[in-house]
Amino acid sequence: MTKALPAKRYLALSGGVGGAKLALGLSKILAPEQLTIVANTGDDFEHLGLSISPDLDTVMYTLAEINNKELGWGLAGESWDTMDALARLGGETWFRLGDRDLATHLQRSTLLASGVNLSGVTQSLCQQLGIIHPIIPMSDDPVRTCVKTDKGDLAFQQYFVREQCAPEVEGFYFDGIESAKPQPQMMDLLAGDELAAIIICPSNPFVSVDPILGLANVKDAMRNNSAPVIAISPIVAGMAIKGPAAKMMSELGIPAAAAEVARFYGNLIDGFVLDESDYGLKSEIEQCGIHVHCTNTIMKTLDDRIDLAKDVLSFIGSIDDKTNKKKKENL
Ligand code: FO1
Numbered sequence: 001m002t003k004a005l006p007a008k009r010y011l012a013l014s015g016g017v018g019g020a021k022l023a024l025g026l027s028k029i030l031a032p033e034q035l036t037i038v039a040n041t042g043d044d045f046e047h048l049g050l051s052i053s054p055d056l057d058t059v060m061y062t063l064a065e066i067n068n069k070e071l072g073w074g075l076a077g078e079s080w081d082t083m084d085a086l087a088r089l090g091g092e093t094w095f096r097l098g099d100r101d102l103a104t105h106l107q108r109s110t111l112l113a114s115g116v117n118l119s120g121v122t123q124s125l126c127q128q129l130g131i132i133h134p135i136i137p138m139s140d141d142p143v144r145t146c147v148k149t150d151k152g153d154l155a156f157q158q159y160f161v162r163e164q165c166a167p168e169v170e171g172f173y174f175d176g177i178e179s180a181k182p183q184p185q186m187m188d189l190l191a192g193d194e195l196a197a198i199i200i201c202p203s204n205p206f207v208s209v210d211p212i213l214g215l216a217n218v219k220d221a222m223r224n225n226s227a228p229v230i231a232i233s234p235i236v237a238g239m240a241i242k243g244p245a246a247k248m249m250s251e252l253g254i255p256a257a258a259a260e261v262a263r264f265y266g267n268l269i270d271g272f273v274l275d276e277s278d279y280g281l282k283s284e285i286e287q288c289g290i291h292v293h294c295t296n297t298i299m300k301t302l303d304d305r306i307d308l309a310k311d312v313l314s315f316i317g318s319i320d321d322k323t324n325k326k327k328k329e330n331l
Contacts, residue, residue: 008196010313011189011227012037013138015208016055017072017242018234018299019201020062022312023133025305027063028200029313032132034196037063038186039119040203041137042145043156043210047095048086050105051112054157056137057104064129072242075100091134094162119183134185136155138212141180145171145207156207165244169251174211181213184193190221197316198222200231202297205264206244206252219268226321230271230320232312233258233299241298259284262292270307271319273297273312291319 014023025036041055061067068074078098087093111121117140126135145156149167203209213219222229235258240246246256254260259281262272271291282292293315299305
C-alpha cells in the first residue's frame with residue numbers, strides 16, 4: 001500500500017488587522033496541518049503591569065471570530081468599566097484595555113510569570129479559544145519596535161496610540177532583535193522541505209513584517225528554502241488599507257505606492273499580489289524579476305478573505321520555480 005504524502009504547509013507572516021484577515025481566509029481553506037501563522041511581536045509592550053501582544057491577539061481573536069470589527073483590535077461586544085474606573089482613580093487610560101480583553105492579558109501575564117514562554121502561552125490561549133490552526137509568535141524573546149521621529153525616539157505604542165501616528169517618521173529600530181532567537185517551529189519549517197510557500201500577509205512592511213525578517217537567519221532561511229515567497233501589498237492606489245504605512249512611506253521619502261512595497265522586499269520575494277486598481281504597476285514590478293498577480297485585495301467580507309486566500313494559493317501554484325535570481329539581484 002502506498003503511503004499518502006503529507007500535505008504541504010504554508011507559512012504566513014502577519015502583523016495585525018490586514019494580515020489577520022488573510023490568515024482567516026487561509027484558515028477557511030487549509031487544514032491545521034497545512035498552515036502556520038507567525039505573528040509580529042515588535043508591537044508588544046508591558047503596560048499597567050501586564051504583558052500585551054497586540055498582533056498575536058488580533059490574529060487570535062480574528063481566527064476565533066470574536067474580534068472587534070469596528071475598532072480593528074480587541075474583542076467584539078467589549079465593555080470599558082475597568083478603564084472608566086481607572087480614569088476615576090487618575091490611572092493611565094491612553095491605551096484602552098477592554099474588560100474582556102483584560103482577561104487575555106491577565107492570563108498571558110500570569111502564565112509568563114509562572115515560566116511558560118510566549119509560544120506556550122499563545123498555544124494555551126488558542127486552545128482555550130477553540131483555534132485549531134497554529135499561531136506562533138516570531139520569537140519567545142522580547143523585541144520592541146521603536147520609531148525614530150521628529151519628536152524623538154518613541155516606543156511603538158507611544159507612537160501609534162498615544163501620539164496617534166502624528167510625529168514625522170525618520171526610521172525604525174527593533175530593540176532586542178540581535179539577541180532574540182527566532183521561534184524554533186518557524187525556523188524548523190524554514191529549514192525543512194515541507195513548505196509549499198511563505199506568504200507575507202498585507203501588513204505594514206516596516207513595523208509588522210520587518211521585525212520578523214530582521215530576526216537572526218530568517219531572511220537567509222527564506223532565500224534558501226525552495227518554496228516561493230510571495231507578498232500581498234498593503235498599499236492600494238497609493239493608500240494604506242489600514243494604519244500608517246502610506247504616511248510612513250511619504251515621510252521616509254518613498255512614494256506611497258505598491259511597487260515600492262515590492263521593492264522594499266526586493267530579492268526576498270518571488271511573487272507579489274497587487275490590487276486590481278494598481279494594474280498599471282504590474283510591468284514595473286515584473287521587470288524586477290518578480291511574478292505579479294492582480295486581484296481584488298480589499299477584504300470587507302469573509303467571502304473577500306476566502307477569495308483572496310484562494311487567489312493567493314492559485315498564484316503560488318503558478319510559480320513553479322524560484323524566480324530568475326539574476327534579474328532580482330539588480331534590485
Ligand atoms: N489601538 C488604538 O488605536 N487604541 C487603543 O487604545 C488600543 C488598545 C489596544 C489594546 C489591546 C490590543 O491588543 C490592541 C490595542 N490597540 C489599540 C491596537 C494596537 O495598538 C495596534 O493595532 C497594533 O499594535 C498595530 O498592529
